[in-house]
Amino acid sequence: MKFPVKKNPILILFVLALIPLGIIGLFTEGLAEGWVGLIIMIVVSIPLLWALIRSYHEITEDSLIVTFGPIIKTIPLSEIQSVSYTYNPLSSPAWTFKRIAITQSHYKTILISVPQDDKKFKKLLEAKCPLAKIELPVYRK
Incomplete structure (x- = not known):
């Protein structure tokens, strides 16, 4: 399932x-x-401009594919240890200042943009990564 990212x-x-x-x-x-x-x-x-037009996250059967214009990263779902919000603006390309930090096995952290439908993104990640600690509070309905 594809999730377009929020854009400031x-x-x-x-x-x-x-x-x-x-x-x-x-x-x-x-x-x-x-x-x-x-x-x-x-x-x-x-x-x-490429990144403005083509920025999204895709959750497949076995991986999370992060696309930011020409940059594409694939994260195996089995390696995700934790997922949480961060406000570090210097560490990754994103269209908002709020980002999601994904910690993989071996303590490797990747920062990604926040998806537009963060509630559905969280639910799907929880279903696909039952052992991961997912801390993505959703404050709106």
């Missing part, structure tokens, strides 16, 4: 605001500097 509107506006900056620089700077700025903005914007 401020982060989306920030990413979308980056695109015109390269074009504006082309006209306000010298021609050589403007082209360099435009190329840098294209290189930065393409992966971010």
